[in-house]
Amino acid sequence: MKNITIIDLQVRLAQLRTATFATITTITEPSMNKGGNPFYGRLTKKTVSEVTLNFIYANSVNTQREKENKSLEETPVFVPHARKWGEKIQGTCLVQHKGNVYVEARFGKQIAKSEYFCDGAPIAKTEIAMYLKESNSNAEHQGVSRENEVIMRDYKLSNVAALTLKLNPIEVYNII
16 A cells, blocks of 8 residues: 555546546545534544546446437437536546545445444444435436436545555555
8 A cells, every 4th residue: 555645646546548447435524414413513424435437427327328228219318417516627537626626436336335433433324314415316317227327426635535546556545
């Protein structure tokens, strides 16, 4: 494992030229409801996700439509909407927004594994589930089944704790 800075991480990600499988570990503050929430501002979430970097979103959705045998009459070729926020850095998996840099990633079929912590101590998701916000689905917009939705996320580089690039040889980074 190699220790690198956020700037080193940004440089390394900018060098990727093909779709790359990766494992990304992030530490974030989970999206929560504020009202009557005794945990608000006290929780962190550590998530380990299997992702693909440098993918083409439209191609991923259209490939999934083909796998589901969607006819072109039923679902015309998917063309994504323009980004609602941020500006994609041409030729990279990076996005700039308000002075921050994000890495754009597509979830793999394996669901991300998350652990929650309250004031640094582990806490079961069942204890806080009623306060967590649900994520929205784009399956209907994509024209695919919900269980096969192409899920894309943008991770703020400052939230990335570790990254494994599944190249040959495998590159493992700890972000300091």
